[in-house]
Amino acid sequence: MLVKTFSSAVYGINATTVTVETLVCPGIHYHIVGLPDSAIKESLHRIESAITASGYRMPRQKIVVNLAPAAIRKEGSGYDLSIALGILAASGQIQETLLKGYIMLGELSLDGEVQPIKGALPVTLQAKQDGFRGVILPSANAREAAAVQDMEVLAANNLQEAIYFFNKKQKLERVRIDIGDEFMHHINNYDVDFSDVKGQENIKRALEIAAAGGHNVILIGPPGAGKTMLAKRLPTILPPLHLDESLETTKIHSVAGQLHALSSLMTVRPFRAPHHTTSDVALVGGGSSPQPGEVSLAHNGVLFLDELPEFKRSVLEVMRQPLESRNITISRAKFSVDYPASFMLIAAMNPCPCGYYNHPEKECICGSPAVHRYLSKISGPLLDRIDLHVEVTPVEFNKLSAAKNTEKSEVIRGRVIQARNVQTKRFADSPDIHNNAQMNTRVVRQVCLISSSGKQLLQAAMDRLGLSARAYDRILKVSRTIADMEGSEQIENQHLAEAIHFRSLDREDWTG
Template sequence: MFSTVLSACITGIDSNLVCVEADVSNGMPMFEMVGYLSGEVKEAKERVRAAIRNSGISMPPKRITVNLSPADLRKAGSLFDLPIAAALLAALDIIDKENLKETLIVGELSLNGEIRPVKGVLPMAMAVDSYQCRRFVLPKANAKEAAVINGIEVIGVETLKEFIQFMKNQIQIDKEAINIEEIFFNYTNEFKIDFSEVNGQILAKRAIEIASAGLHNILLIGPPGSGKTMLAKRIPTILPPISIPESLEITKICSISGNLNQEFPLISNRPFRNPHHTITKTALIGGSAAIKPGEVSLSHRGVLFLDELPEFNRAVLESIRQPLEDRAVNISRATASYRFPSDFMLVAAMNPCACGYYPDLNKCHCSENQVQRYLNRISGPLLDRIDLCVELGQMKYEEMLPRNENESSKVIQERVIKAHKIQERRYQKSDIFFNSDLTGTQIAKYCKLSKEIQKYIETVFDKMDISARVYHRILKVARTIADLEGAENIEKIHISEAICFKTLDKKYWKR
């Protein structure tokens, strides 16, 4: 007796089809599983056997062989429990094989037959059509997540007994259905923090507004207590709202990592990740034995905030250079290569020296060599990838007093959204979301300069020894400044402001 059930597994950020084959024959009673399986998949036979028994079905003393193909694809996780049970029950003629056709099945089984949620459901749901399936049977807790994808029949089951009854046509289970637009557009995040709470630091607020409008990388430098962290944590309150395609990208990553709230199956806000400076390279970039997305991917289409930047391990900081440039992370293993998206806005904050008060010689206790050693923890290539650098000064008493004229996050966000809508119209026929996404040929197309401005930049280029990468980043920031001002063309004043913010680092890093 033989049966086949379709299932899937996650490889990187994508889903792969897996055929679960079960053969039941006469012979010495045993239960064998093959097919390049991880430890948790091999343990499935004990969970399946106990779940079937506790669902009121006795297992016959037969020789059972289960194969998960293709054999060259590594299978990991507990999501194969339910499809293995389904294939076995079909091979025993307990459920009808015809009812399993064009059906994708995933789910983890507990010993009492309950079906527990699994990770990575959204990528699987996206691939159901390509697997030539019309129905997706999965844990009830994951049903809303799968229902985000239109055009497939999503059936959520809570127990193995319920699954068997459904497959034997003894009960009916309503198809899970949600209104994706209603969830997406009606959900609002009420932030408890606001830019109006931040007094002073006008230049830093301006730089953050520019960075938020174009999703540019920004570095905040200043003494302790100057408001670097306070400003950075308020950036989510002014970012432009995400589109549905962006939301699906973010939700897909959260689904794989297990960070998705099942009550809100679609991410409606840009992520803000703030890892501690003791984070490892694997946790930041991704990888490990199970190949999981790291912080750079979890902050995709959002913000990655690195506070106390020089305190991070040098190798950890250098590892983000490639994701900052390529907007993706490539992880290679002996058996396969994996690619995770990592198009994020880097926000970094740091003190100018170990004590934090350089260049105030009245407060700073560091020698010139100590200052340079501290600053040199940040490499030149990493600094090149930061679009804006802004210095925050020590606050005076009168600047800390509450002011009614402080702009709220809502007011700043309105300008940011206006600039972003200009970018949406400009790039509507491409895969570009923000000015920061522009590449070399696209920069030449969308950041055209007059001869006067070209001559001005040439002078600055030679005088300040600017690299080609820095030049391109200046143009992208200038394009964003022009969008904020509602200007169709980049003017000299826009270039000047972009140069001012980009070259401020030369005050500290005397390279």
Template sequence: MLSRVYCASTIGVDARLIEVEVNRSGGMPKYFLVGLPDRAVSESSDRIEAALENSNASFPGGRITVNLAPADLPKEGSAFDLPIALTLLEVSGQVETDRLQKTLVLGELALDGKLRPVKGVLPMAVQARKKGIKHMVVPAENGPEAAVVDGVSVYAFEHLVEVMEWLRNEGGHKPLDVDVKAMFRKNGEHEILDFSDVRGQENVKRALEVAAAGGHNVVMVGPPGSGKTMMARRLPKILPPLTLDEALETTKIHSVAGLLPGGKALVTDRPFRSPHHTVSDVALVGGGSIPMPGEISMAHNGVLFLDELPEFKRSALEVMRQPLEDGSVSISRARMSVSYPSRFMLVASMNPSPTGDWYDASDPAGATPSQMQRYLSKISGPLLDRIDLHIEVQKVSYEELSSKAKGESSTAIRERVIEAREVQTNRFMGIEGVYCNAQMNTKMSRKICVLNDESAQLLKKAITSLGLSARAYDRILKVARTIADLERSETIRSNHIAEAIQYRSLDREGWLG
């Protein structure tokens, strides 16, 4: 007797349907599992046998052959436990049902028959909808995540016994329903971090507003205690809220990585990732023998904050250059090649010198210009070229610290950012992969960022005196376009160019002013 049921496996952040076929024939008891299973899949028979015995069922006798098709695709993880168990029950006549023919089944089995959650359920649900599968059976903890996808009826169970009841049309089990709009309404209800708590630093807050409005990368340079980390952690609160498509993209990455909290259906806040400077290349960019997303992909549609930028390994920083340009990272291994999205805002902070302070001619114990030059040179020119805004952060004065007056709130700043993003959304409508000014390529920036004679002369003078690269030239154009968008100006004026030039203070021939 032959039984079939659909399962799925993830490749990158997408999923591929797997057909679980089980055939039972006479002869001596023997169990075969084929189809390139990994160690976790190969060990499933022992878990399944114990789970069946503890669920008032039995492991069938005879010659059992389990095939995971397509046979040339590597199968990884424990999500195959439940589909194999259900097909074994059907071929042995312990359940008689036609529901398995049109159902995607996922789940790891505990020895007592309980269902444990698995990774990557959201992309599997998306793939099920694409292939016209109408039902999904998943562990209870994965239920809300799968139910986010419209067009698929999701049944979430705690125990194998409940699944057997559902197959027999017993128990009155109903599909799970989630309110996606309610999830977004709850977003930010308990926000604690707010720019109104930041004393002084008006120039830095302005620069971060420009960065958020255009999706630009930022590096803040200033002494310890000047508030760099404090402001970076508040940046996601002034970014536009996630759209549903962005939330699904972000959730897929967290789901595949197994970092989606149990019972949480959707990531509705923009991610903020802050890896330590000892992070390895693989942990930052992604990879491993079984490729997994790294920090830059976990920050997709959000912020990647690198504190103390020069302390990161040079190799780790350099491998970020391609993802910063392309918005994705490709990982190739002998068994497979996968691509993970990594379109994020890079926000970095660093001290101006090894001593932590700026050059001061009146302080003989302070940093010298040569020390500052050597320290800043730890960051390569090509990487700095990919950072649009270089912000100098000064220490906050006592008067500013002791002031009781609150600064402008994140909500007020966010409203202006959203208005500027709406201008950009209309500008780039119909252009795939471009949603904000920072994502324009060179050809687009030259076409959209048109300068008048006064602005062009000012930019020419800056390029000549500072020795800026062609990439820096494009960055200035994009930032100036964002500043104009914040002012609702259709043209880029000289004051917009002047402000954008000020944000290139770390360029090689002009960083000391």
């Protein structure tokens, strides 16, 4: 008897419906075809044990399982549940009337328990698009899948529960979540706040500008000046995630298997801080079965690289392309996978090996050549892609010990949201541009108009600092953001001057 059940294959952050055709007929042996990997080929032993443990029998006949379409490779153990139910239906042990309405995914333990899978959210989104009634998933993935509205998301703890459901003996638990409630509950779910930071008003100003325009930042200063503390608080002043952003971000973390069992949608912007020993594959993604890297896991959020010069140069250089294109393509011989990578980069570094170059009190022992070699670990093309270069100085004791209350993240976020709203209106007809940092050269020339005196100011800065064409565009983008924050339609000279000020590493006293 031939029976069709349905499962799904995940490629990148998208899914493809897979038809699992199961035939039980006279003969011997178990055959599985349709480009399965080793995990799928080994499924017979898990499935046989799970069926027996659930009180049913494994047919002692020829079993042929075809995973269609056969042209795409299937990977992982998530097909176990669908294959097991197909075998039981083909051998007449369960009814097949409901099978065609559901996508089924889950790895089976030897005792019949259904284990979690990766990619439940993209699978459910594709199931809805393909017109399925619902999905049957492990309980650990149910809240994640339930983020897709108007879909029947059923949680199965073990194979027997799924069998009883199709035999109409018992209903499976339907999981529902209120997306609005999820967002409102977690919108300010941060353990840190800008009010914790004493002093450093100029650094807070720089980070507010960065958040308002989506700009990349590098913080340069001695040990203990507060660079890491400030960087960790940047997500608290970014605008809340929109539903579309949340879905896309959750899909990436779902595919990477990094969602908690109690999670549904990601409601706060991700903050990723890989160690400086990380590899280039870990940073941008890859592997034999390509997985998203840190730049994709930071999508719609912040990627923080502490001790930037300690990263291997090859690791830093692979970021140059995603910083510009805001996506990463991982190519293999027979296929390629695209992952989005639209993130804010915030980097932190000491100014020299000892950490005290340009320190107001402590003396640097490195010497100019050592400082130059240290700074040259970061290539010019990478620095050009960072809009704000901010010098961080140590906080004086009287500011650290002062009882004065400082602005909370919530207040700063309000101003950031106002500036982002201006940009949203400006780029309403440009679907690929959402903030000032994402403007291409053509849009910069249209939007960032400056006066003749402003051109003279910028020309003087270009000549003195030796800025590149890319740095010129970056200064204009930051100037536009500062103007938006002040509600100005025109870019004034003071906006340009402040943007030029935030190019510390282009100044002569930082070159050694």
